[in-house]
Amino acid sequence: MARSRIADLSLLLVAMMWGCTFLLVQSAVRVLPPLAFNGIRFTGAALLLALITGLFYRQEWKKLSWRMVLHALLLGIFLFLGYGFQTMGLLYTTTSNTGFITGLSVVLVPFLSLALLKHAISRYTWLSAGLAAAGLYLLTFTGSALSLNIGDGLILLCAVAFALQIAYTGIYAPRYPALPLAALQLAFVGLFSLAASLLVDGAAPLMHSGELLAKPEVLTAMLISIGPTSAFAFWIQTACQKYTTPSRVAIIYATEPVFAAVTGLLFGGETLGISALLGCGCILAAMLLAELSPAPARTQAES
Numbered sequence: 658m659a660r661s662r663i664a665d666l667s668l669l670l671v672a673m674m675w676g677c678t679f680l681l682v683q684s685a686v687r688v689l690p691p692l693a694f695n696g697i698r699f700t701g702a703a704l705l706l707a708l709i710t711g712l713f714y715r716q717e718w719k720k721l722s723w724r725m726v727l728h729a730l731l732l733g734i735f736l737f738l739g740y741g742f743q744t745m746g747l748l749y750t751t752t753s754n755t756g757f758i759t760g761l762s763v764v765l766v767p768f769l770s771l772a773l774l775k776h777a778i779s780r781y782t783w784l785s786a787g788l789a790a791a792g793l794y795l796l797t798f799t800g801s802a803l804s805l806n807i808g809d810g811l812i813l814l815c816a817v818a819f820a821l822q823i824a825y826t827g828i829y830a831p832r833y834p835a836l837p838l839a840a841l842q843l844a845f846v847g848l849f850s851l852a853a854s855l856l857v858d859g860a861a862p863l864m865h866s867g868e869l870l871a872k873p874e875v876l877t878a879m880l881i882s883i884g885p886t887s888a889f890a891f892w893i894q895t896a897c898q899k900y901t902t903p904s905r906v907a908i909i910y911a912t913e914p915v916f917a918a919v920t921g922l923l924f925g926g927e928t929l930g931i932s933a934l935l936g937c938g939c940i941l942a943a944m945l946l947a948e949l950s951p952a953p954a955r956t957q958a959e960s
Contacts, residue, residue, distance in 0.1 A: 664897035668909040671890045676916025678886050680925050683747040685878035689869045691744035692854035693862040700847030706840035708915050717834040724739035728829045729838055733845025742811045749808025751927050757937050758812040760914040764789045765820035766907035773824050785943040792939025825906035827903035835896035
C-alpha cells in the first residue's frame with residue numbers, strides 16, 4: 658500500500674478518535690477546569706512521547722536543534738490556542754456544534770496554504786468558503802436574536818488556530834523526525850496551559866487535581882486524552898504530513914465533526930433542529946467541495 662494511502666487512513670483514525678471524545682472531554686471539564694485539564698493532558702502526552710523516543714528511537718533525540726525547538730514552539734502556541742478555545746467552548750455549547758464549527762478549519766487551510774506553500778486557490782475553494790459561512794450562520798443563529806453564542810465564538814477561534822497548526826505542520830514535518838517534534842510541541846502546550854490555569858483559575862484546581870482525577874468521568878477522559886487523542890494522534894499527524902499536503906489533511910479531518918455529531922446524538926441526548934441540520938449540511942458540503950480542487954504539487958516553504 659502506498660505511503661500516501663497509509664497516511665490518509667491513519668489521519669482518518671485520528672479524526673475518528675477526536676470526534677468520539679468530544680463528549681468525554683465535555684463531561685470532564687465540568688469537574689476539572691479546562692486549562693488545568695489541558696495542562697495535565699498535554700504534559701502527560703509529551704512525557705509519554707519522550708519516554709517512547711528514549712526507549713525505542715533514542716537516535717532521534719540526537720537530531721534535536723534550537724531551530725526544531727523554535728518551530729515546535731510555534732506549533733505549540735497554535736495548539737494551545739486551539740485546544741484552549743475548544744475546551745472552554747465545550748462549557749457553553751453542544752458537542753455537535755463544537756465538532757462542526759471546528760471543522761470549519763478545513764476551509765481555512767487552503768487559504769493558509771496559498772500564503773505559506775504557494776498552493777493555488779481554485780473556484781471550488783471560494784465556493785466552499787461561502788457554503789461554510791452560510792452553514793455557520795444557520796448553525797449559530799438558530800434563535801430570533803442574531804447573536805453568537807459565546808461557546809460557538811470560542812470554537813470559531815479554535816478553528817483558526819487549528820488551521821494554522823495544520824498549515825505550519827505541513828512546512829515543518831518534512832524537516833524533522835516526527836517523535837521529537839511532536840513531543841516538544843505537546844510539551845509547550847502543556848506548559849502554556851498550566852501557566853494559563855494558574856493565572857485564570859488560581860492554584861486551587863491544580864492543587865486538588867489528584868482528588869478531581871479520582872472521579873471516574875475525569876480519569877477516563879484524561880487517560881484517553883493523554884494517550885490515543887494526544888500523544889499518538891499528534892505523532893501520527895506529524896509523521897503523515899511528510900507524505901501529504903495540509904489541504905488534504907484538513908479534508909480528512911472534515912470527518913471529525915461527523916463522528917462528534919453521531920456521538921452527541923447517540924450518547925449525549927442532543928438534538929439538532931432543522932436550521933442547525935441545514936447548517937451542518939452546508940458546512941459538511943463545503944468540506945467535501947474543497948476536496949474537488951485539484952491537489953497542488955507539494956512544495957517546501959521556507960520558514
